[in-house]
Amino acid sequence: MTELAESHTTADRGYLTEKGFRSWAYTLDHKRIGVMYLFTTLLFFFVGGMFAMLLRLKLMTPGPGLISDHTYNVFFTLHGALMIFLFIIPAIPSALGNFFIPIMIGARDVAFPRLNIISYWIFVAGIIVTLASLSSPMDTGWTFYTPYSARTGAAVTTLSLGLFLVGMSSILTGINFIVTIHRLRAPGMTWNRLPLFIWGMYATSIIQVLATPVIGITFLLLAAERLFGIGFFDPAKGGDPLLFQHFFWFYSHPVVYVMILPAMGIISEVIPVFSRKPIFGYRAIASSSLAIAFIGFLVWGHHMFVSGMSSTASVIFSFLTFFVAVPTGIKVFNWIATMYRGSITFESPMLYALTFIFLFIAGGLTGPFLGALGTNVQLHDTYFVVAHFHYTMMGGTVMGFFAGLHYWFPKMSGRMASERLARVAWWFIFIGFNVTFFTMFILGLKGMPRRWAEYPPQYQDLHIVSTVGSWVLAIGVFIMFWNFAYNLFRGRPAPANPWRGLTLEWQTSSPPQTENFAEIPVVTDWPYGYGKKDDKGSRSKE
Numbered sequence: 001m002t003e004l005a006e007s008h009t010t011a012d013r014g015y016l017t018e019k020g021f022r023s024w025a026y027t028l029d030h031k032r033i034g035v036m037y038l039f040t041t042l043l044f045f046f047v048g049g050m051f052a053m054l055l056r057l058k059l060m061t062p063g064p065g066l067i068s069d070h071t072y073n074v075f076f077t078l079h080g081a082l083m084i085f086l087f088i089i090p091a092i093p094s095a096l097g098n099f100f101i102p103i104m105i106g107a108r109d110v111a112f113p114r115l116n117i118i119s120y121w122i123f124v125a126g127i128i129v130t131l132a133s134l135s136s137p138m139d140t141g142w143t144f145y146t147p148y149s150a151r152t153g154a155a156v157t158t159l160s161l162g163l164f165l166v167g168m169s170s171i172l173t174g175i176n177f178i179v180t181i182h183r184l185r186a187p188g189m190t191w192n193r194l195p196l197f198i199w200g201m202y203a204t205s206i207i208q209v210l211a212t213p214v215i216g217i218t219f220l221l222l223a224a225e226r227l228f229g230i231g232f233f234d235p236a237k238g239g240d241p242l243l244f245q246h247f248f249w250f251y252s253h254p255v256v257y258v259m260i261l262p263a264m265g266i267i268s269e270v271i272p273v274f275s276r277k278p279i280f281g282y283r284a285i286a287s288s289s290l291a292i293a294f295i296g297f298l299v300w301g302h303h304m305f306v307s308g309m310s311s312t313a314s315v316i317f318s319f320l321t322f323f324v325a326v327p328t329g330i331k332v333f334n335w336i337a338t339m340y341r342g343s344i345t346f347e348s349p350m351l352y353a354l355t356f357i358f359l360f361i362a363g364g365l366t367g368p369f370l371g372a373l374g375t376n377v378q379l380h381d382t383y384f385v386v387a388h389f390h391y392t393m394m395g396g397t398v399m400g401f402f403a404g405l406h407y408w409f410p411k412m413s414g415r416m417a418s419e420r421l422a423r424v425a426w427w428f429i430f431i432g433f434n435v436t437f438f439t440m441f442i443l444g445l446k447g448m449p450r451r452w453a454e455y456p457p458q459y460q461d462l463h464i465v466s467t468v469g470s471w472v473l474a475i476g477v478f479i480m481f482w483n484f485a486y487n488l489f490r491g492r493p494a495p496a497n498p499w500r501g502l503t504l505e506w507q508t509s510s511p512p513q514t515e516n517f518a519e520i521p522v523v524t525d526w527p528y529g530y531g532k533k534d535d536k537g538s539r540s541k542e
């Protein structure tokens with residue numbers, strides 16, 4: 001603990017001391033910007049979640065019920081698009097990444113603080129344009145496939161431009177993080193001592209910078225096709241609708257790793273702290289993040305097996321898909337090896353980290369069924385796919401995000417959340433999640449197609465089970481955020497290092513002061529050396 005952390009009093013609210021709208025809107029402090037991203041993305045998690053609840057409510061009955069079929073199309077488009085573009089892609093990188101990257105590498109801020117706040121406001125501008133598209137809401141699904149998206153009367157052009165801005169913000173943030181990690185590491189913070197969350201964020205930033213321009217340009221082409229009738233994707237004008245799918249998935253497959261890599265980074269921080277053991281296979285975990293980032297660019301075609309792409313291409317994409325499983329498997333193996341014979345305690349961050357591993361394995365093991373050509377053709381566009389991606393995205397990324405929120409809440413807010421409430425919420429979330437989404441695997445295997453507003457009555461029972469599960473899940477999420485909201489004001493003051501972590505963010509006060517550290521720390525060791533020191537007094541034992 002630094003001297004500053006010891007002398008820190010509860011009256012001193014660190015970077016939160018200054019009050020008022022302007023002090024936030026114009027701030028250059030990466031922590032404040034991170035907090036603003038956190039609130040913004042959480043808002044869309046709730047709005048997107050509300051649409052999910054409406055979808056599930058509607059699916060309780062097989063016929064036309066609660067809402068019209070067109071409204072159903074609009075709702076699942078909004079649910080998918082908001083969850084993906086305004087929540088899960090930006091949430092961990094922009095919110096937790098912004099807040100913790102500089103602190104964890106021992107810097108005072110990101111490399112380009114002005115660019116950082118500009119990125120935030122570009123993000124907000126993108127959101128405003130996106131919301132403007134609600135004047136005639138999208139019904140294309142979040143994938144915007146042509147030719148339908150080129151012709152529908154819905155506000156595809158407006159939404160494309162909104163998401164173009166959101167993407168631009170994401171590219172700028174990625175560049176900022178890469179430069180920050182290269183240039184601003186504290187003395188002694190070598191690449192081999194970098195916390196694994198930083199490695200995950202580094203790989204993520206590379207994907208953001210390389211892949212996002214592709215979707216940005218695709219959105220512009222789509223807008224141009226709609227506005228000026230240029231035939232990029234329309235066969236009647238010499239265009240190719242498949243080209244759109246290639247562009248779309250060349251971005252969107254790598255981007256599932258923008259969603260999952262930061263969460264994996266969080267898990268790699270939490271597991272050793274709550275197992276009190278050095279992380280097993282540090283280098284393997286770090287380099288597998290980079291491997292996932294690069295292989296992720298080679299497999300987009302596995303979303304297009306039934307699109308009419310050549311069978312040679314299908315076979316190659318199917319083959320390559322299996323390679324992503326290798327670095328992913330390495331990580332899971334190393335987390336489990338880290339826990340092996342550790343003194344594990346089940347505080348809330350660990351509880352969610354274990355939930356991540358459990359649900360992500362379930363999601364991951366169902367991936368190969370979709371990656372293999374034969375089974376894919378059978379399962380394509382059924383609820384099996386819906387179950388698979390909710391297990392990986394919500395069971396994986398969102399649980400990782402929750403682990404991170406519980407882990408870092410004391411640092412960000414300067415208060416402790418209630419462990420008891422966190423546990424109650426966890427039970428609801430764990431049970432609710434599995435009831436909601438495991439049911440969808442069964443529905444998919446039985447042949448229930450996805451994106452159908454009405455369906456044959458034999459599927460109704462399972463749909464009812466899933467809907468009831470979604471209420472249990474929603475109650476859990478509500479309790480969890482109640483816990484955070486209440487203790488943001490009422491929680492007991494957090495010590496500098498409540499979990500006894502070794503990464504640098506725990507060596508400054510909670511909440512951190514404006515420039516993070518009274519004195520830039522000098523790093524002498526890696527951050528995972530729990531347990532005994534060796535005879536030289538060094539903790540660096542892998």
Ligand code: HEM
Binds near residue numbers: 052079436
């Ligand atoms: C309370 C939790 C949730 C429930 C009950 C839920 C439920 C649903 C339902 C019923 C569908 C429509 C399936 C169909 O008709 O094909 C759907 C689609 C989707 N969900 Fe969720 N969901 C939840 C959370 C999430 C989260 C956290 C994410 C991402 C972060 C997400 C991403 C998606 C996507 C991308 C689609 C596809 C939309 C489309 O086909 O255009 N969902 N979800």
Ligand SMILES: [Cu+2]
Binds near residue numbers: 253299300303
């Ligand atoms: Cu993919």
